[in-house]
Amino acid sequence: MRILTAVLRTIRNSPKLAIGLAILLVMVLVAIFSPLIVKGIGGSTDPLELAAYERWLVPGPDHLLGTDQFGRDVLAMVVSALSVSLQIGAIAGLISTVVGVIVAFVAGYKGGWIDGVLSTFTGILLVIPTFPLLIALSAYAKNVSLFQVGVMISIFSWPFAAKTIRAQVLSLRSRPYVDLARVSKARDLEIIATELLPNLLPFIGVGFASSALGAIFGLVGLEVIGLGPGGVIDLGQIIFNAINTGALTLGAWPMFVVPIVLLTLLFAALNMVNIGLEEVYNPRLRGVAGE
Amino acid sequence: MTAEAPPAEVVDKVPEPAPPSGVRAWMSRHPLAAYAVRRFGLYLVELWGALTIAFFFFRLMPGDPIQTLIQSLQQNYIYNQQASAEIIARYRAEFGLDGNIFSQYLVYMKKLILHGDLGPSLISYPTPAQDVILRSLPWTIGLLGISAVLAWILGVVFGAIAGWRRGKLGSRIMTNLSIALSHVPFFFVALILVYVFAYTLGWLPARSAYDSNINPGFSLDFIASLLKYGLLPGLSIVVIGTFSWILSTRMLMVPVLGEDYLVYAEAKGLKPWRILTRYALRNCYLPQITAFGISLGFIFNGNVLVEQLFNYPGLGTTLVTAIQQLDFNTIMGVTDIAIFSVLTAVLLLDLLLPLLDPRVKYWK
Numbered sequence: 001m002r003i004l005t006a007v008l009r010t011i012r013n014s015p016k017l018a019i020g021l022a023i024l025l026v027m028v029l030v031a032i033f034s035p036l037i038v039k040g041i042g043g044s045t046d047p048l049e050l051a052a053y054e055r056w057l058v059p060g061p062d063h064l065l066g067t068d069q070f071g072r073d074v075l076a077m078v079v080s081a082l083s084v085s086l087q088i089g090a091i092a093g094l095i096s097t098v099v100g101v102i103v104a105f106v107a108g109y110k111g112g113w114i115d116g117v118l119s120t121f122t123g124i125l126l127v128i129p130t131f132p133l134l135i136a137l138s139a140y141a142k143n144v145s146l147f148q149v150g151v152m153i154s155i156f157s158w159p160f161a162a163k164t165i166r167a168q169v170l171s172l173r174s175r176p177y178v179d180l181a182r183v184s185k186a187r188d189l190e191i192i193a194t195e196l197l198p199n200l201l202p203f204i205g206v207g208f209a210s211s212a213l214g215a216i217f218g219l220v221g222l223e224v225i226g227l228g229p230g231g232v233i234d235l236g237q238i239i240f241n242a243i244n245t246g247a248l249t250l251g252a253w254p255m256f257v258v259p260i261v262l263l264t265l266l267f268a269a270l271n272m273v274n275i276g277l278e279e280v281y282n283p284r285l286r287g288v289a290g291e
Numbered sequence: 292m293t294a295e296a297p298p299a300e301v302v303d304k305v306p307e308p309a310p311p312s313g314v315r316a317w318m319s320r321h322p323l324a325a326y327a328v329r330r331f332g333l334y335l336v337e338l339w340g341a342l343t344i345a346f347f348f349f350r351l352m353p354g355d356p357i358q359t360l361i362q363s364l365q366q367n368y369i370y371n372q373q374a375s376a377e378i379i380a381r382y383r384a385e386f387g388l389d390g391n392i393f394s395q396y397l398v399y400m401k402k403l404i405l406h407g408d409l410g411p412s413l414i415s416y417p418t419p420a421q422d423v424i425l426r427s428l429p430w431t432i433g434l435l436g437i438s439a440v441l442a443w444i445l446g447v448v449f450g451a452i453a454g455w456r457r458g459k460l461g462s463r464i465m466t467n468l469s470i471a472l473s474h475v476p477f478f479f480v481a482l483i484l485v486y487v488f489a490y491t492l493g494w495l496p497a498r499s500a501y502d503s504n505i506n507p508g509f510s511l512d513f514i515a516s517l518l519k520y521g522l523l524p525g526l527s528i529v530v531i532g533t534f535s536w537i538l539s540t541r542m543l544m545v546p547v548l549g550e551d552y553l554v555y556a557e558a559k560g561l562k563p564w565r566i567l568t569r570y571a572l573r574n575c576y577l578p579q580i581t582a583f584g585i586s587l588g589f590i591f592n593g594n595v596l597v598e599q600l601f602n603y604p605g606l607g608t609t610l611v612t613a614i615q616q617l618d619f620n621t622i623m624g625v626t627d628i629a630i631f632s633v634l635t636a637v638l639l640l641d642l643l644l645p646l647l648d649p650r651v652k653y654w655k
Binding site: 124137 | 336340341344345352470471476478479482486588591595596599600611622625629630633
């Protein structure tokens, strides 16, 4: 209960955080209820079925965003693709945050040569262009599940989380209360769980938000050039179809514009949450990042 | 417990200043050179590590490039029988795919380091992969290099001004715009630019690197055509890059503005412009040089997509073509070149920094 009121107070004090969370909430709700929405759009027919309607219908009362090259309802496709994109973000964000946190704690808390090896490895992954590796990986991934795509993308996004959190662990490690815990013979895991982790939660939140964002846009990037893993229809796939089929010349602009607007909104929302969280927990930034 | 012999580690801790050996003495006499040597050693370790990661990453992925090659030959009716074991074995040897993975690794690294040889490419067999890559490299260096540097310069200048005039309306608009746009992926802007300028307005071309009616050469027409075709892809990198540099420069600038020496400079009666350029900006652009090196890998990632979207004949497009055909040697070659360039750029910037900033002391 106390945590809840603290969270509410934090949100009330930061308009950026509040707006960002509100947009996210709406999107998540749409994603959760996407099967129902799709059903509502289609009525008796499945609007995602190939040749469910006529091809290339222009936007109108029956099909608010028109239909695509296979006669699928674009609105229904966008709704379900949004859900896919969000799931990818959630899965990949979660995995890379967990891996990043573990690496950061082991490296930052243990120090010594373990830190040296882990930090060098993280540094290499951070600096080298990993996108070729990701493209190559997805070229082999035919008909993979959503979860596998998430795992694939998180391979390359955990170093970002690891780096930020390690720096925080390093600065927290030498705080007096950690020394106190150590003197009172607390075990390493105990110190990490009870002393360090709670203080790092905002940074872990920031790490999660940016990894999720990176993952969603990583996949969209792959899809936009037509190299995404097969069998996953996210927002990028719709953009790719729009470009590839020349949808713009056929008057089917929503196929191109709507996914981009949605992604921009999503991006802005997650970014606002990020900056909001950073400002809340690092008051020095308030004058710097904001107005 | 009774008092016994002291524990071993206490004995070890007795300070024993070792007489400075030749190497150490030299290092303390030439700190900058020692730093350069150490930094170069780290560079070699990083380079080796990254190349090794890339090698095993690609080799451990499922997929048999020789089977793909045979299949593509069969599809093109160049070779319309089942490939005999001999031919497959010959191709395997030529592509460096015989033996177990460790001997493959040794052969690959030896050829790469000693001869700069990446093995034959598949997309334009039998041209070596390094030739395919060298053909596209200038395009990427031109597009990426110019846009990245331009974005950095614009970002640092505007970021410094935004920090300097903080609180003013213009600065606030710029800052909030940067917050909103600084992490937008490059390809996103590329898509929008293509939609607006190439598709809706029809002002600028959206594909290729130059007008195919003009012969490549050192002529005014060709250069004009290069600029015209490079404008949109370049712009998509510059726009986003500039915003993110504005944001980070401003974050470095604002704390500097509170420093005492700026108050002192103002009290001395120096002109604001002089304070900004000589006192405040100098403290901001130096960390940004290091950041520039680190950001290069990220920029390259975005560049792959931008090139592909604009069909620009650079490394990114080569990479995508190679991946579509499972051309291992070229894929690895592009990755290796990218790794090498980014790490080398970071190294050079790091070595340059002590010369630019007299306060930087890496040696201990």
